[in-house]
Amino acid sequence: MTATKHRIILDVDSAGDDILAILFALGSDFIQLEGVTAVTGAAGPIEQVTNVVLNTATLAGRDDLPVAAGAWRPIVGNSKEDMEAPVHFEKQLKDRFGERLKKFNPPAPTPIRKAMDKHAVDFIIETVRANPGEISIVATGPQTNVAMALDMAPDIAQLVKQIVVLGGCFTTPGNITPVSEYNIWADPEAARVVLRSGAPVVLVPLDICEDNRVAPSMLTRDDLADLAADHPDSKVVRHICENFPIYIDIWREFFQLVGFPLDDAIAVAAVTHPEFFEMTEPLFVDVALHERLVRGQTVAFTGRQILSFDGPETTRICKGLDGRSFLKLFKSSIGTLA
Numbered sequence: 001m002t003a004t005k006h007r008i009i010l011d012v013d014s015a016g017d018d019i020l021a022i023l024f025a026l027g028s029d030f031i032q033l034e035g036v037t038a039v040t041g042a043a044g045p046i047e048q049v050t051n052v053v054l055n056t057a058t059l060a061g062r063d064d065l066p067v068a069a070g071a072w073r074p075i076v077g078n079s080k081e082d083m084e085a086p087v088h089f090e091k092q093l094k095d096r097f098g099e100r101l102k103k104f105n106p107p108a109p110t111p112i113r114k115a116m117d118k119h120a121v122d123f124i125i126e127t128v129r130a131n132p133g134e135i136s137i138v139a140t141g142p143q144t145n146v147a148m149a150l151d152m153a154p155d156i157a158q159l160v161k162q163i164v165v166l167g168g169c170f171t172t173p174g175n176i177t178p179v180s181e182y183n184i185w186a187d188p189e190a191a192r193v194v195l196r197s198g199a200p201v202v203l204v205p206l207d208i209c210e211d212n213r214v215a216p217s218m219l220t221r222d223d224l225a226d227l228a229a230d231h232p233d234s235k236v237v238r239h240i241c242e243n244f245p246i247y248i249d250i251w252r253e254f255f256q257l258v259g260f261p262l263d264d265a266i267a268v269a270a271v272t273h274p275e276f277f278e279m280t281e282p283l284f285v286d287v288a289l290h291e292r293l294v295r296g297q298t299v300a301f302t303g304r305q306i307l308s309f310d311g312p313e314t315t316r317i318c319k320g321l322d323g324r325s326f327l328k329l330f331k332s333s334i335g336t337l338a
Contacts, residue, residue: 005032006271007134013041013141014052016247021264026060027333030272034127035066037120041141041186043105046072054111059239060337063113070120071144074187103243124149132159136271140166140264142183147190150197157199166267168298169206181206185296192287201315202270208321209263217323218259221248236337269326278320284311
């Protein structure tokens with residue numbers, strides 16, 4: 001039986017797990033990847049983000065994959081000092097991990113081809129409008145590109161199949177402030193646009209990615225050894241095995257997790273295998289915009305409150321994950337790229 005193909009636009013900021021999400025999507029029997037759009041975020045400037053995407057497509061033998069560069073900065077952003085905090089964080093890591101850190105978010109080599117001569121926002125709008133009800137957007141970085149598309153073309157909120165947002169936290173502590181996760185914090189105004197747009201949204205928070213309660217979903221050195229043994233001639237697997245041990249080490253030693261959390265690939269799996277997830281019913285989720293301590297906090301409206309807050313009940317929050325089934329799917333999809 002032929003697997004159902006889910007048509008996806010993947011919007012990424014090209015951190016380590018974004019690379020694995022692109023490879024996961026390209027190797028999946030369940031995905032027709034319509035294109036990858038790049039947004040400034042955890043990996044640095046838009047040029048770096050775009051070049052990483054192009055190089056990843058080349059690694060997988062998919063230079064036909066449409067790639068479009070997008071927003072080079074957030075809609076508003078945070079203070080310069082706070083926005084540079086991840087850079088200072090990497091300096092702390094260098095003191096701890098030394099030469100091993102050279103394989104962590106390295107400068108991307110010049111790609112063998114260029115991105116499309118089209119902005120990511122235009123690519124998103126045109127693709128969704130041309131395929132009503134067919135396209136899922138999986139946004140694994142700041143929501144800037146998706147928010148700009150919704151602002152420029154509000155009609156796509158009703159034309160998109162769904163928007164999967166990787167971001168936020170509810171029970172798991174944030175990684176920027178105690179209550180704020182990086183992707184939402186980096187552009188909270190954009191996240192608010194997406195969550196208030198009326199489009200059907202699936203929110204994949206830190207709770208089911210970067211928490212040892214979902215340890216079976218994390219990539220370990222044992223998993224790298226399994227991939228290398230099963231696919232000894234795969235240059236994709238070789239690339240992962242050469243470059244991702246440092247990611248595993250950082251998340252184990254610094255963040256005290258069992259392995260490297262595959263956040264972005266998990267967000268992709270929310271489209272293809274929703275049965276892996278426990279989700280809430282659709283509800284209203286908003287984003288705090290003010291006060292540095294809570295800026296970027298995702299707030300889910302449950303229960304009953306005296307003060308009224310208006311917003312669409314269109315977001316389902318992922319609360320649980322079958323990590324073993326997900327990781328098995330991830331490894332088999334990467335294996336097909338051999």
